[in-house]
Amino acid sequence: MSRITSGNLGFPRIGKQREWKKAIEAYWSGKLEEAELHRQLAEIRSEHWKLQKNKGIDWIPVGDFSYYDQVLDTAVMFGLVPERFEYDGGPVPLETYYAVARGSKTAAASEMTKWFNTNYHYIVPELGNREPELTANLPLQAYREAKEKLGIDGKPVVLGLYSFLKLSKGASGNLREWSQKLLPLYVRVLRELEQEGAAWIQVDEPGLVTFVSDEDLALLQDIYRTISAEVPQARILLQTYFDAVERYEEIVALPVRGIGLDFVHGREGNLQALRQHGFPGGKTLAAGVVDGRNIWRSDLPAVQAFIDEIAGLLADDSDLIIQPSCSLLHVPVSAQGEDGLPGVLKDAMAFAEEKLEEIAALRQALHGENPALLAESRQALERLNADPSRSRKNVQEAVNRIAQQPAERLSPFEIRHTEQQRVWNLPLLPTTTIGSFPQTAEVRAARQKWRKGEWTTERYDEFIREEIRTWIGIQEDIGLDVLVHGEFERTDMVEFFGEKLPGFAFTKGGWVQSYGTRCVKPPLIYGDVEFDRPMTVKETAFAQSLTSKPVKGMLTGPVTVLNWSFVRSDLPRETVAYQIALALRKEVEALEEAGITMIQVDEPALREGFPLKPADRGAYIDWAVKAFKITTSSVRDTTQIHTHMCYCEFHDMIDAIRDLDADVISIETSRSHGELIQSFEENTYPLGIGLGVYDIHSPRVPSEEEMMAMVRRALQVLDPKLFWINPDCGLKTRGREETVAALKNMVSAAKRSREAI
Numbered sequence: 001m002s003r004i005t006s007g008n009l010g011f012p013r014i015g016k017q018r019e020w021k022k023a024i025e026a027y028w029s030g031k032l033e034e035a036e037l038h039r040q041l042a043e044i045r046s047e048h049w050k051l052q053k054n055k056g057i058d059w060i061p062v063g064d065f066s067y068y069d070q071v072l073d074t075a076v077m078f079g080l081v082p083e084r085f086e087y088d089g090g091p092v093p094l095e096t097y098y099a100v101a102r103g104s105k106t107a108a109a110s111e112m113t114k115w116f117n118t119n120y121h122y123i124v125p126e127l128g129n130r131e132p133e134l135t136a137n138l139p140l141q142a143y144r145e146a147k148e149k150l151g152i153d154g155k156p157v158v159l160g161l162y163s164f165l166k167l168s169k170g171a172s173g174n175l176r177e178w179s180q181k182l183l184p185l186y187v188r189v190l191r192e193l194e195q196e197g198a199a200w201i202q203v204d205e206p207g208l209v210t211f212v213s214d215e216d217l218a219l220l221q222d223i224y225r226t227i228s229a230e231v232p233q234a235r236i237l238l239q240t241y242f243d244a245v246e247r248y249e250e251i252v253a254l255p256v257r258g259i260g261l262d263f264v265h266g267r268e269g270n271l272q273a274l275r276q277h278g279f280p281g282g283k284t285l286a287a288g289v290v291d292g293r294n295i296w297r298s299d300l301p302a303v304q305a306f307i308d309e310i311a312g313l314l315a316d317d318s319d320l321i322i323q324p325s326c327s328l329l330h331v332p333v334s335a336q337g338e339d340g341l342p343g344v345l346k347d348a349m350a351f352a353e354e355k356l357e358e359i360a361a362l363r364q365a366l367h368g369e370n371p372a373l374l375a376e377s378r379q380a381l382e383r384l385n386a387d388p389s390r391s392r393k394n395v396q397e398a399v400n401r402i403a404q405q406p407a408e409r410l411s412p413f414e415i416r417h418t419e420q421q422r423v424w425n426l427p428l429l430p431t432t433t434i435g436s437f438p439q440t441a442e443v444r445a446a447r448q449k450w451r452k453g454e455w456t457t458e459r460y461d462e463f464i465r466e467e468i469r470t471w472i473g474i475q476e477d478i479g480l481d482v483l484v485h486g487e488f489e490r491t492d493m494v495e496f497f498g499e500k501l502p503g504f505a506f507t508k509g510g511w512v513q514s515y516g517t518r519c520v521k522p523p524l525i526y527g528d529v530e531f532d533r534p535m536t537v538k539e540t541a542f543a544q545s546l547t548s549k550p551v552k553g554m555l556t557g558p559v560t561v562l563n564w565s566f567v568r569s570d571l572p573r574e575t576v577a578y579q580i581a582l583a584l585r586k587e588v589e590a591l592e593e594a595g596i597t598m599i600q601v602d603e604p605a606l607r608e609g610f611p612l613k614p615a616d617r618g619a620y621i622d623w624a625v626k627a628f629k630i631t632t633s634s635v636r637d638t639t640q641i642h643t644h645m646c647y648c649e650f651h652d653m654i655d656a657i658r659d660l661d662a663d664v665i666s667i668e669t670s671r672s673h674g675e676l677i678q679s680f681e682e683n684t685y686p687l688g689i690g691l692g693v694y695d696i697h698s699p700r701v702p703s704e705e706e707m708m709a710m711v712r713r714a715l716q717v718l719d720p721k722l723f724w725i726n727p728d729c730g731l732k733t734r735g736r737e738e739t740v741a742a743l744k745n746m747v748s749a750a751k752r753s754r755e756a757i
């Protein structure tokens, strides 16, 4: 093997202080001129390039920056603006760009969906009747900018044609046709980059880690053969990430100069393939060895040994690039400011900046130097591992025990259902809501005052009680059958529990982009998680004391807590899920003890942990379902367990949903109603179920008739004795007036639907 260099795949665009978000939002609200927005974003971009250079990265990505989303950029670069937006070709105005992302007065936004198995969401390109054209060579612009401004010879990043087509809407069935239309434009982009002098061009093809059919493979081969024939000089680095590449032998044989593989999230698969089939001589291997998805430091001596092993498998004329496993878009910018955390924790963390330092140190080590960071990283991890928070013996024993046993309710659903009906005697088609009621500016201000110490806890608690009292009254007036306390005391459904559970920590500035300018700050799970004290009993019991109707207790489920956090990497995720599940089980028991006999355990993010490869999904579903059941199975038959899910396609998950054995599930359906109903036609659903009858994402108040139509459709395939009526999701983001009006219509719709049965 000849040369070892260091690279990066992408840098978080949001900025240390979320300057990016602030600038764009100021522009949206009219407070910032377009020219000033360009200036501020160019500034951020330059800062990030400089930073990467100073950290010692050889191959600095350019063109990964975006004004919103990199997939939208690609669509817009090819003039693929959906037809419902006004656009006559040529460069796409910024206003149109944002209209596609966020909708305009006259046209609905493009759909947004999860970027593979991350919590990043991209704008789904729509391939309609517009002829694609090259409206601007964005990677070329970025390449020039970095060179002219900073003398940096960047590595342009382009989303590959294969993945772009796979991620788009409207291409299925005519992938080939679209490929033929777009390929000449791709060739132009690459040719211009090559002529400009780009030494490497990173072509991202993450689509290659999910299932690749024979037909897909043929298409892929055609694409890259054409590119290689048309632009033979372009040094293309075909980059995969998030898992092991499918069809390894064929992919590494494609006529490109370099192949990027993820040796963190696809370690087993990629390593095995490399051992078995070797790596073509003369090609460069870009090895993702530092986790780009998590916030922990790497055990650098171990990584160094691992790289040695890989290097040993390469031919003499193959080069090696050391890099993160994927773009650093998925981690926060810098761990430097996190002084609020315990030292042992802070020392063991690495965000984007620190990960680049790791890459640079590894490169040095491979050149025979011995940077201090290597030994330091291991010591820091050893200190964290030795921390008492990681050796709660009682937790570990309890988890081991529970993992061995089945987690089943006392009796099967039919018996529970009868028992529960005997206690509550609910009408047919009972009505309820999903948990939260409007979090008004007043509620948020009250929490701020309490957090800042301006309000005492007593005063804040009294404020919350007042909100609960008001909304119990409102719910009774509306005539809902099962009430909720409204979740006024919670900011975020995961953070609220994390703050009360040992084993969690919260960063000051650990933001990552979720979609557009929306950023989230995931909690860290670093120690053994354990129940400490009741977390929701006070508010729930208070709410129940105000009414004779049942009040549902409201918890966030273990899998959702896990999937929306940065999780320790010394334990299998399954084990961490069981720890959380056990802690929540105690909360469920405490609620039951306090007389709350309907308890909802939300799992909106159950599907977010879905592995990319179909073959891995069964194992995930098994432990995810088990974690839910650990939380919910120890209650009496008369205690009714509810769950709720949203944000996703469920049609391939009906079996898993049934296996949860929840007495009642409510599912968001507004965005995929037809599909869901269809899957229930094929699989009868034998437990309680509510398919959301209206979309809470819009302030529009739906009519009774509309909702009755939803109910009628659902009852064609679902048992009316098991059917519930509820909105799609929590009402936290809605205003009070529209919420009350919509729920009144919903209750009337339920009454009239009952009469029709």
Ligand code: GLN
Residues within 6 Å of the ligand: 434, 435, 436, 487, 493, 554, 602, 604, 644, 645, 646, 729, 730, 731, 732
């Ligand atoms: N109970 C939560 C709420 O109503 C559920 C939120 C969610 O599904 N994302 O806000």
Ligand code: ZN
Residues within 6 Å of the ligand: 434, 604, 644, 645, 646, 647, 668, 728, 729, 730
């Ligand atoms: Zn929801």
